[in-house]
Amino acid sequence: MKDPTSSVVSLAFSLLFLSPISGYGQKTNSVHWTFAGEPVRQNESILKITADISPGWHLYSQTIGEGGPRPTRIFFEETNEFMLVGSAEEKGDPVKFRDETYEMEIIWYSGTVTFLQKIRLNQPITFIKGRVEYMTCNNYVCIPDKQDFIFNLQPPK
Numbered sequence: 001m002k003d004p005t006s007s008v009v010s011l012a013f014s015l016l017f018l019s020p021i022s023g024y025g026q027k028t029n030s031v032h033w034t035f036a037g038e039p040v041r042q043n044e045s046i047l048k049i050t051a052d053i054s055p056g057w058h059l060y061s062q063t064i065g066e067g068g069p070r071p072t073r074i075f076f077e078e079t080n081e082f083m084l085v086g087s088a089e090e091k092g093d094p095v096k097f098r099d100e101t102y103e104m105e106i107i108w109y110s111g112t113v114t115f116l117q118k119i120r121l122n123q124p125i126t127f128i129k130g131r132v133e134y135m136t137c138n139n140y141v142c143i144p145d146k147q148d149f150i151f152n153l154q155p156p157k
Contacts, residue, residue: 029054030053030054030057030136030138030143030145031051031052031053031054031057031059031134031136031145032051032052032054033049033050033051033052033132033147033149034048034049034050034052035047035048035049035050035149035150035151036048036050036151037128037151037152037153037154039153039154040118043120043121043122044085044118044119044120044121045118045119045121045153046116046117046118046119047116047117047118047119047128047151048114048115048116049074049088049114049115049116049117049132049149050112050113050114050115051072051109051112051113051114051115051134052111052112053109053110053111053112053113053136056138056139057110057136057137057138058095058108058109058110058136058137058138059072059108059109059110059113059134059135059136060072060106060107060108060109060134060135060137061090061094061107061108061109062074062087062088062090062115063090063107064104064106064107065104067102067104068099068102068104068106069102069106069135069137069142070133070134070135070142070144071135072115072132072133072134072135073132073133073134074088074115074117074130074131074132075130075131075132075133076117076128076129076130077128077129077130079125079128080122081121081122081123081125082119082120082121082122082125082128083119083120083122084117084118084119085118085119085120086118087117088115088116088117089115089116089117090109090113090114090115091113091114091115091116092109092111092112092113092114093109093110093111094107094108094109095107095108095109095110108137125153126152126153127150127151127152127153128150128151128153129148129149129150129151130148130149131146131147131148131149132146132147132149133145133146134146134147
């Protein structure tokens with residue numbers, strides 16, 4: 001018969017050894033997202049995706065090249081009801097610098113950044129779904145994450 005104490009010790013050791021790996025996908029409080037749609041004309045709206053970034057953290061721009069850190073990416077659930085007009089603009093105070101690790105220019109944001117995406121409506125709709133994929137970093141760790149969203153659109157007044 002096997003000693004039950006050795007099984008408990010083995011299980012505890014395994015959990016301790018694997019805990020850094022299992023903690024990788026956990027959510028942090030590094031960024032809070034808000035989503036708002038603003039009608040511009042009868043068939044156009046601006047979708048505002050705002051990231052409020054916690055002190056000590058930063059969020060990468062959409063314009064990071066291949067081989068660099070994970071850029072922010074915005075994905076919209078495709079339908080025939082609307083179309084994207086151009087790509088999302090970034091409004092915030094970017095920090096630009098040459099990163100010798102990646103051997104490229106890096107752009108990130110601290111504090112707040114808003115992504116503005118213009119859309120053209122092909123028919124009256126009330127919501128648009130999608131997700132933001134991003135990475136936040138501090139001086140010690142980088143955490144990739146994603147945030148699903150739903151824009152509730154109001155008709156122009």
